[in-house]
Amino acid sequence: MQKPFAQRLAARAGRMVQDTLHSARFRASLRHLHGPAHRFAAPEEVVLIALVRDGEYFLDVFFEHYRRQGVSAFVFFDNGSADGTVDRIRQQPGTAVLRSTLPWLAFENTFRAYAASRYGQDRWCLFADMDELFDFEGSKTAGLAGLTRYLSLQGYTALQAQMLEMFSKGPLSAARELSYAEAVTGFRYADISAVRAVDYRSPETGLSYYLRRNSLPPGGARMLYGGVRGKVFGERCCLSKHPLVFNGPGVQAAVHPHVSAGVRVADTEGLIRHYKFAGDSLARDMQTQAEAVSEHGEDRLRTAALTAQPGLSLWSEDAVRDISIAGLQQQGFLRRSPGYSAFLSGAGT
Secondary structure: OOOOHHHHHHHHHHHHHHHHHHHHHHHHHOOOEEOOOOOOOOOOEEEEEEEEEHHHHHHHHHHHHHHOOOOOOEEEEEOOOOOOHHHHHHOOOOOOEEEEEEEEHHHHHHHHHHHHHHOOOOEEEEEEEOOEEEEEEOOOHHHHHHHHHHHHHOOOEEEEEEEEEEOOOHHHHHHHOOOOOHHHHHHOOOOOOOOOEOOOOOOOOOOOOOOOOOOOOOOOOOEEEEHHHHHHHHHOOOOEEEEEEEOOOOOOOOOOOOOOOOEEEEEEEEEEEEEEOOHHHHHHHHHHHHHOOOOOOOHHHHHHHHHOOOOOOOOOOOOOOOOOHHHHHHOOOOOHHHHHHHHHHHOOO
16 A cells, blocks of 8 residues: 555655765765876776775785786775775776775665766776676677677677686685685686576566666576575575676666666676685674674575584585586576677677
């Protein structure tokens, strides 16, 4: 039953007050720590935007991977790092750092959206978490420049990607002493046997408020859930993201950690290799719980399982070693676009 008009009006007024207070808190907390104060990427360049806190462990591999793909403009939004993260970023060319120490849970969408607005207006923005390595068909040959050229030519403003959890054959605890580079080299397995697909328009996604504003390519799109973390820990984690978005007119970039709104979703999909279990993931999850920066409870599920079973592994007979993007396309985990493949081969240029 619809609420009376007066109640709806009061609710809207309440939300406006909350939004105003939220914005005021954010603006008062914001600091510019390093690099250019405003947009510095050329029109054809991709701006990488990353939230970070105590992320020094990941940085060397992170920079190497994304520079190899063609990124030269990096914007980090720091949430109060106490390690050498900011000093390490300052040593890299083409970087900027903003900071706010407000609670991650309540402000992460604001952090990303603000960084995209300040540094990525009318630019392709690549949103990446520190433990994510983005990949796509043609990454080694065409790079991000080729991918974004194809997307722009076709009028697309967002690339959807699916997240693939990477792990080794041994227990997760064995990764505690590994550097991030060693973990990326050693985590060669993935398991998609328990992935569940949901129609992009379905209310079951829990994201329909944002997704309904997006237009889909011919054949539609799906949102994927679960995967090996659902299988082992019982998580209902969303595996689908919009990591690459053109932040132009009508687009609401990074309105949610996984999606943007007002976008035209591309006919091809990218891949995010996820290294959540690199290093001491148990310690990170315990810190997250202690600080109450997560509300979905997935960290608690992992902590309980790993505490009860110190030798727990994600590996099973369903695991596949060194699976390629082409292999994931053949298995239906990633959408493949004949048009994009033709473009890469030269037929679409």
